[in-house]
Amino acid sequence: MNVLVLEDDPELSKYLGSGLGELGHHSRLVTSGHEALDLLADEQFDVAVLDRMVPGLDGLSVMKQARDGGCQTPILMLTALGGIEDRVEALEGGADDYLTKPFAFAEFAARLIALARRPAPQTLQQNLVVGDIEMNLARRTVRRAGLPIDLQPREFSLLEQLMRSPDRVVTRTLLLERIWNFGFDPQTNIVETHMSRLRTKLNQGFAHNAIRTVRGSGYIMNPADD
Incomplete structure (x- = not known):
């Protein structure tokens, strides 16, 4: 599984990358929302993990712009904001799943695998x-x-x-x-x-x-x- 991870906390980013690697997955770790947006437009990922609270172009904005550009990559929003309104905003903005910090890596990995298994949405016939x-x-x-x-x-x-x-x-x-x-x-x-x-x-x-x-x-x- 090829995973894009947008996370500005270096320790958490390293932790996620290491854990995914141990499970046999490849991860692309970035700290910039602009870099994540460019990668979503240019490369193919099975799943994208976006931290909502990164400086500059935040994860929510990255997701919305990616969706507006036609990106259909499954997205897991990762954030410390756990309120109902925050979750609703993320899901309505295009997220496929939502996980609040702190979290157990086992649950994180299970959610990614579940997202990657979802059938790709069919392109509407024009x-x-x-x-x-x-x-x-x-x-x-x-x-x-x-x-x-x-x-x-x-x-x-x-x-x-x-x-x-x-x-x-x-x-x-x-x-x-x-x-x-x-x-x-x-x-x-x-x-x-x-x-x-x-x-x-x-x-x-x-x-x-x-x-x-x-x-x-x-x-x-x-x-x-x-």
């Missing part, structure tokens, strides 16, 4: 692509063959549901539940009306219908190469 249609979920944009398609919110949501399950029929009932929050059939053609508008916008200028109706079932994406 783009959906089916055939020549591409949807950017973050920007809420849709293109077909590179051409922008201007969709209303409901139309975008309809297309998103279809593109998330491109090989399966998406039923009318499911669309009513997920887009209109209806747990019943309102006995209207609300789905059909919005689907017709969506198709018109997607198919304008194209010979191939992007969405296929499966009678009695629902709708499914219809890539041009099918």
Whole structure:
């Protein structure tokens, strides 16, 4: 296990590094928050241990800036501040665990190992692509063959549901539940009306219908190469 340790107390830092080494782990010991932040951005660590109260750029600031920069390394916040508000602030700021001083090394090591075993968080999917249609979920944009398609919110949501399950029929009932929050059939053609508008916008200028109706079932994406 490769561990980054930010701790300005030389005795404690040496103690942690020595103990981790005896367990077969590699530790990178630093006393500067700026150095820790640079290392988190440039190197890969299984876990990072950040002392909250280091001079200059403190551990809490290091963690927040690292998280803002996309760092997903598990972080154990190490601090003498043991109040509930302090723990909440650290956890809400991006810490995965929190350990107050003084502590037993056995507990410290066990918490690090537990953090390192956690599965890495999955990167949120930003783009959906089916055939020549591409949807950017973050920007809420849709293109077909590179051409922008201007969709209303409901139309975008309809297309998103279809593109998330491109090989399966998406039923009318499911669309009513997920887009209109209806747990019943309102006995209207609300789905059909919005689907017709969506198709018109997607198919304008194209010979191939992007969405296929499966009678009695629902709708499914219809890539041009099918």
